Amino acid sequence: MINNSSQKLNINWKKIIYRMLLYGILGIGAIVLIFPIIWTGSLSLKTYSNVYRIPPRLIPNPVVWSNYPEAWNFFPYTRFLLNSLLVCSLCALGDTLSSSVVAFGFARLRSRGKNILFALVLLTMMIPYQLIIIPQFLVFKTIGWLNTFKPLWVITFFGWPYFVFLFRQFFMSIPFEFDDAARIDGCSLWRIYWNIILPLSKPALATVALFSFVANWRNFLAPLIYLSSYKKYTIALGLSLLNTRRIAETPYIMAVAMIMILPPIIIFTFVARYFLREISLAVYK
Amino acid sequence: MKEKEIKIFKQRKISKLRKKEEISFYLFILPWIIGFFLFSGGPIFATLGISLTDWSLFASPHWSGLSNYTRLFTDPLFYKVFVNTLYYVGGRVALMVTISLLAAILLNQKLPGITVFRVIYYLPAVITGVALSTIFVQLYRPIYGPFAYFFSKVGVPAPSWLIDEKWAMPALILMNFWIIGPNTVIFLAALQGIPKTLYEAGQIDGANFLQQFFHVTLPMLSSITLLITVITTVESFQVFAEPYILTRGGPNYSTLVGALYIYRNAFKYFNLAYACAFAWILLLIVMAFTGVQFLLSGHWAYYAARRE
Numbered sequence: 001m002i003n004n005s006s007q008k009l010n011i012n013w014k015k016i017i018y019r020m021l022l023y024g025i026l027g028i029g030a031i032v033l034i035f036p037i038i039w040t041g042s043l044s045l046k047t048y049s050n051v052y053r054i055p056p057r058l059i060p061n062p063v064v065w066s067n068y069p070e071a072w073n074f075f076p077y078t079r080f081l082l083n084s085l086l087v088c089s090l091c092a093l094g095d096t097l098s099s100s101v102v103a104f105g106f107a108r109l110r111s112r113g114k115n116i117l118f119a120l121v122l123l124t125m126m127i128p129y130q131l132i133i134i135p136q137f138l139v140f141k142t143i144g145w146l147n148t149f150k151p152l153w154v155i156t157f158f159g160w161p162y163f164v165f166l167f168r169q170f171f172m173s174i175p176f177e178f179d180d181a182a183r184i185d186g187c188s189l190w191r192i193y194w195n196i197i198l199p200l201s202k203p204a205l206a207t208v209a210l211f212s213f214v215a216n217w218r219n220f221l222a223p224l225i226y227l228s229s230y231k232k233y234t235i236a237l238g239l240s241l242l243n244t245r246r247i248a249e250t251p252y253i254m255a256v257a258m259i260m261i262l263p264p265i266i267i268f269t270f271v272a273r274y275f276l277r278e279i280s281l282a283v284y285k
Numbered sequence: 286m287k288e289k290e291i292k293i294f295k296q297r298k299i300s301k302l303r304k305k306e307e308i309s310f311y312l313f314i315l316p317w318i319i320g321f322f323l324f325s326g327g328p329i330f331a332t333l334g335i336s337l338t339d340w341s342l343f344a345s346p347h348w349s350g351l352s353n354y355t356r357l358f359t360d361p362l363f364y365k366v367f368v369n370t371l372y373y374v375g376g377r378v379a380l381m382v383t384i385s386l387l388a389a390i391l392l393n394q395k396l397p398g399i400t401v402f403r404v405i406y407y408l409p410a411v412i413t414g415v416a417l418s419t420i421f422v423q424l425y426r427p428i429y430g431p432f433a434y435f436f437s438k439v440g441v442p443a444p445s446w447l448i449d450e451k452w453a454m455p456a457l458i459l460m461n462f463w464i465i466g467p468n469t470v471i472f473l474a475a476l477q478g479i480p481k482t483l484y485e486a487g488q489i490d491g492a493n494f495l496q497q498f499f500h501v502t503l504p505m506l507s508s509i510t511l512l513i514t515v516i517t518t519v520e521s522f523q524v525f526a527e528p529y530i531l532t533r534g535g536p537n538y539s540t541l542v543g544a545l546y547i548y549r550n551a552f553k554y555f556n557l558a559y560a561c562a563f564a565w566i567l568l569l570i571v572m573a574f575t576g577v578q579f580l581l582s583g584h585w586a587y588y589a590a591r592r593e
Contacts, residue, residue, distance in 0.1 A: 019396060022391070022394055022396060023396070025391060026391055026392075026396075026402050029388065029391070029402075029406065030402055030405045030406065032462075033405060033406055033408070033409050033463060034405055034408065034409070035431075036409060036417070036420045036421070036424060036463060037408070037409065037412070037420075039420070039423065039424060039431060040420050040423075043423060051429065052429050053429070054428070054429065054434070055434055056429060056430070056431055056434050098316045098317075098320075101313055101316060102313065102314045102316055102317040104313055105309075105310050105311075105312075105313030105314040106314065109306055109307075109309055109310040109313065110303070110306055110307075110310070111306065111307040111310035111311070112307065114310065117314065120321070120326075121317065124321065124325045124326065125516075125519070126515075126519050126571065126572075126575060127325055127329065127568070128519065128522050128523050128543075128544070128564070128567055128568060128571055129523055129544075130523060130525075130543070130544045130547045130548070130564050130567065131328070131329060131332055131564045131565070131567065131568050132324065132325055132328035132329060132332065133551075134328075134331075134332055134335065134547075134551050134557055134560060134561055134564065135327070135328035135331035135332055135335065136324065136328055137551075137552075138331075138557075139323075155320065155324050157316065158316045158317060158319055158320025158323070158324060159314075159316045159317035159320055161317075161325075164317065189306075189309045189313075193313075214411050218412070218413055218414035218415065218416065218526075219414070220414050220415050220525065220526040220529075221525050221526070221544075221548070225548075225552055236414060236415045236416070236526075237415075239415050239416060239419055240415050240419075240529075240530060243415075243418075243419050243422065243530055250423065253419060254419075254420075254423065257416050257419045257420060260415075260416045261411075261412040261416045264411040264412060265408065265411060265412070268407070268408065268411045269404065269408075272403075272404045272407070273400070
């Protein structure tokens with residue numbers, strides 16, 4: 001009896017220590033990973049002189065909220081923010097639409113040459129962007145698209161290999177009986193795509209829209225090359241302005257950085273659960 | 286006789302339907318085909334073409350054969366950039382693959398509240414690029430930065446990260462620790478896909494935790510590790526915003542990597558043709574790297590039997 005209960009106790013202790021250890025390691029990792037964001041918030045609310053204090057303090061004293069509006073007026077940031085929102089929304093729309101159409105072809109239709117073409121899709125995922133940007137630049141220059149948003153979003157309407165791959169994986173998991181039944185009823189392929197497959201793929205659509213939005217939100221090289229006037233700048237370019245010219249003080253720079261990182265963080269925390277599950281489904285298949 | 290006719294008729298009908306489906310297939314993937322010729326496949330060959338001229342954006346191009354390539358191979362900066370790029374790619378891939386695998390194993394434990402940790406571990410990854418670099422300029426500050434403070438507390442002389450020729454590149458590589466999120470999630474999903482029975486069998490045979498890790502977990506993850514290694518390699522060759530913001534390629538060219546070098550030559554000095562030549566060299570290196578990874582994977586990657 002006694003022996004038995006002590007054994008039970010023993011096992012429980014082992015489990016508790018094991019769990020404490022895990023929580024400890026996970027906790028340290030979480031603190032390290034989240035620290036840059038917290039430090040950004042802290043710096044953005046400090047006075048100029050407190051930035052250069054030793055030892056550095058995490059909690060700003062005094063808290064200077066006015067850094068935000070002052071930093072915001074350094075450059076036309078409202079304009080930059082609206083530009084980014086516009087471009088990123090168009091890109092998210094383009095990526096979800098075009099990549100899902102292409103993926104429908106690869107996932108649901110039979111044809112000769114399909115495997116070779118799909119291998120080609122995967123292969124183009126490996127092309128470094130630097131390799132195609134010069135001819136792309138020359139093409140957009142010739143048709144007069146420099147200093148417009150078009151070079152940034154038009155290309156998203158032609159299917160992005162990575163998203164095509166993601167959608168294809170998802171579509172493959174939908175039973176083919178749906179298509180067969182619809183085809184027997186004389187439903188066109190386009191309507192199968194639009195009225196059956198797409199409504200069943202809302203999680204995948206959300207994931208791609210999120211990926212696309214976030215990727216374009218932080219995209220730097222393309223806006224740097226294509227946009228030349230302040231009026232057209234995206235928020236990423238706007239932030240680099242403060243950074244590279246060294247004209248603003250640290251708290252201002254961090255205030256703008258904070259505003260730039262907030263939208264993706266908010267969007268992500270909203271869809272995190274959805275999205276983490278979606279990825280696991282995509283990997284499984 | 287009649288049966289045969291019916292058979293032929295059926296076959297014809299099926300092949301007609303097949304034809305229709307094939308045409309639809311090509312219509313559905315048409316956007317990608319156009320995009321391939323305009324924005325990815327086409328430009329690659331355009332880049333090759335331009336690299337064989339002396340185009341500088343202002344003057345009309347003339348054929349110049351391989352002169353850009355010979356110029357590259359006699360340029361001492363080219364070798365510096367070459368070594369820098371390999372250093373960065375090697376360091377980043379090693380760091381990201383190992384750390385994200387470890388993080389995934391941690392996040393795969395069955396604990397209350399593990400979802401919160403999963404979200405936190407992913408979170409910094411949504412802010413890469415300019416914003417993350419801007420933040421790390423502050424974190425890496427020599428005296429007033431938190432990292433320097435931490436080092437002084439521990440009692441180790443802090444490296445002066447971005448200013449020191451030796452430490453600037455490790456600093457750029459280390460930053461990637463904060464963006465392990467996407468790789469971790471993929472590893473996590475793969476971990477969850479490993480059949481429990483394999484571990485049970487291992488336990489019956491008396492395998493301890495480490496043995497289970499090396500004989501069950503790692504082999505079962507090998508194909509996904511290959512995928513992540515290849516994707517991370519390709520990604521690492523394209524790093525741009527980080528060195529652009531943090532170090533501008535310095536000090537003394539120690540962080541001048543391929544993408545930054547191409548950008549400078551093409552859009553700062555307007556040596557389009559020269560930049561194209563370098564871009565092609567970069568493509569060859571990327572292909573060699575991924576090719577070697579695929580070849581080597583034959584020795585270590587394991588694929589579960591597939592249905593055909």
